[in-house]
Amino acid sequence: MNNPHPHPPFNAATAQVAGRLAGRRILVTGAASGIGRSVAELFVRAGACVVALDRRRPVDLAGPASQWLAVEADITDTSAVANAVQQAVERFGGLDGVVNAAGIANTDWADAVSHEDWQRVIDVNLTGTFNVCSAAIAQLRAAGAGTIVNVSSGQGLQPFKQRSAYAASKAGVISFSKSIAMEWAPQVRVNTICPGAIDTPMVRGGYSAEELHARVGPRYALERIGEPQEIAMAALYLSSAESSFVTGIVLAVDGGRSYH
Template sequence: MQTTLFDLTGKVAIVTGGNGGIGLGMARGLARAGASIVIAGRNKAKSEDAVRDIETLGAKALAVTVDVTDKASVADLVEVTLKQLGRLDILINNAGMSVRHPAHTLSLDDWHTVIDTNLTSAFICSKAAYPAMKDAGGGKIINIGSMMSIFGASFAPAYAASKGGIVQFTKSIALSWAADNIQANAILPGWIDTALTRTAREQIPGLNENVLNRTPAKRWGNIDDLAGAAVFLASSASDFVTGTAIPVDGGYSTQG
């Protein structure tokens, strides 16, 4: 039975990159807890498919096409959310991508693309959401990091840098906005079975075996494994939790 502590009825959440992968898994979790969901992504058709998926759970959902690296596009996203759903309580900064090259072969353009998509977008979206959350008396920001927030990645230095930065950015806004009753936390997914990691398994020899050997749970995660942490950090259950980074990784990061 749903308890009031984790009840998101009447709340409105924006999930960037929520039209697939772990973003969709978290969006489903929030929808099951009662929230209305705004799927924010670049691919309109994919976002509309995600909306239909969420609506089967009995939740209200809306697709908004957005470029999360563009200030004006993000401002429009927040404006549409407020106009159509009346409020903004939860922001999940999940949009992300990777380019897999070691530092000596990584182009500067690729570096900027990854940093802008994964890290700068979280700043742009959080800043845009802040006034609505402050005016409402509080809010929840959930930034999505990675195991690369903890470990280095020889094959993806820009991705690792962006995800390390996500944790420090989360701590910074948690401090800045605590007085406004806005809690900011990060989720650090482990190795989750998504289109992105399937490509990684094709490009990185031995990755599948290494993940299974190191993960105590002896499996890859699935996108719905992120739902519980997202609901916790989006709900009143976490009102005294801010500035944290929570691994959801089957124990991967506990291994020495």
């Protein structure tokens, strides 16, 4: 019989989070699946009103319907993003926070990645993050205690081969986030999360379930991959008043992949 892991995945479904985001209105991108969906559902449980945005409309969202607004929008489309923010204002009266979790991957070698694929990765991961932040900033400033959490990647801190486009886009998210943390303070706090390998549809697009657990997991100090809810808990902290003196940080939630 195998010994239990000393640090098993956290079960956010049983976490006592009620009230931690009471009264806050937060836009979450990439909310149809993976990290974004975990963030959106956890935030509703914590008392937030959530605008769940994705290029395909999020469905079957858990929690009271009064706390949800599901919006279909492509974050590379500035008009669609502006419309999503306007819908948030009309439904909830404004915005207090943003979590940018939408993203796509690419595993081509640098000398093989096409210009079109390179541009799409940059457009979604980096420019899309910029688009959402830019569209939301007026509402966040008006709220008086605005928060932005941008999801980068361990690849943005410590890239490896076959990730050139993805790593470049995620490193850009880190630098962009640090810049706006300085520019938009003190009204808005901006922080970045860098996940390691997380068991999501995007990551499984590059690995089988067996490879993730048998080959990728052992590379990490904690000897396992992460779960979406573990990133969601970090986003919860950075979106709440508990992190009131935290801005401009890059938080690696990666099981010890990158000591930086």
